[in-house]
Amino acid sequence: MAPWGLLVTGASFAAFRGLHWALQLLPTPGSAAQDRWKWRNICVSLVHSLLTGVGALLGLSLYPQMAADPIHGHPPWALVLVAVSVGYFLADGVDMLRNQTLGQAWELLCHHFVVVSCLSTAILSSHYVGLSVVSLLLELNSACLHLRKLLLLSHQAPSLTFSMATWATLATLAIFRLVPLAWMSLWLIQQQHQVPPPLVILGGTGLVTVGAISITLGVRILVSDVLRSRPHPPIPEHKESRGTRRCCEGELVSRDDSTLSLKD
Template identity: 85%
Template sequence: MASWGLLVTGASFAVFRGLHWTLQLLPTPGSAAQDSWKWRNICVSLVHSLLTGVWALLGLSLYPQMAADPINGHPSWALVLVAVSVGYFLADGVDMLLNQTLGQAWELLCHHSVVVSCLSTAILSNQYVGLCVVSLLLELNSVCLHLRKLLLLSHQAASLAFSVASWATLATLALFRLVPLGWMSLWLIRQQHQVPPPLVILSGTGLVTVGAISITLGIRILVNDVLRARPCPRILGYKETGGTRRYRDGELVARDDATLLLKD
């Protein structure tokens, strides 16, 4: 079973690397031309989030035993889902190393390393697959995050679509990110006697890491997109001192956002 899971992981890695390469052959929208690599990278991440997030939600709906018994209660296709995600995170890590400096990518590389370590444990042991499937519900929030980032790269921060994406990101962050993280944390605390100590440490590290990133991300989006949202001033050449928006002739033309670099 472990060799089969590794085979699926390798195939997933090849597919996502191929998707990265294919997007290089396609034109980047003019509004995002200055950040063409970031545009391609987020598009690939969006494909992964749509695929695995919807797959995880449907899987848990059709096979709730995975949540009732996260250690052993899983069908074979659940292992395929986990392996597909491991392949993606490995491919995304390679893409970042090829296109960014280590100083630019180290935070996401640390995140990816923790996630790959946790998911790979399930593949190699054929256990805790249900727990990993629950964790992939977070990708439903990542769909909104990626759409929001693509709108930022396209300089659409003043649009209705961006406002909808921001509110959808906050809503799904609470429902599909914080709730599953809380459930997994509670399960780990209650069932730690069934889990080997090294896995408790690994899982706890992963939950704390992703949880901290999620809370920070939610606060930044809330502050930047909601609390600082004000009517556009009709003053020629006005520049907001907070560094979040700039206006020219009353029109929002750029928005610097620290959350742009954060991914799930």
């Protein structure tokens, strides 16, 4: 099973690298023309998140045995879903190294390294596939994150669409990111006697890393999109000048850009 899983991983890597290349041939929206690479990169990430996130949700609904027995209980197609995700993270890592400096990409590269290490265990051993599929539920939140970033790049903030994307991001972060992370952490603690110590360390490191990133990301979005965007009461006898309005708009764009560095 391991060679077959590696074959799917390689095919996925080639497909996502091909998608990166294909998007270079398509026109970029004028509002995002100043950052074409980031637009293309996020579009590819959105495709991956929708594919694997929806696939994981449907898979767990149709085959709940994967959650009941995360080590051994899984249908053959579940391994394909995990391998597709590993291929994407490898392709995305290559894309970042080609278009960003190591200083710009190190945070996401560390995230990708941890994720690939954990998911590859399922591919190489054909075990823990169910646990890996549960972890792919996080991609449902990532899809909302990517949509929010595309709206930021398109200068659609503030707007009703952007507000809806923000609330969808926060809601899915709680339901499809923090809840699965908590469930996997509890399962690992309860079943550590069945899991080899190196895998306990690897899984624990992955859960702590992704959990810390998720909480930090949620707080940043809550502060920048919700708390700081609340309307302030008008100041008596104060007229807003064009320069003041430009200053405030510039502050909003700067604040939103600060959350673009976190991808998943």
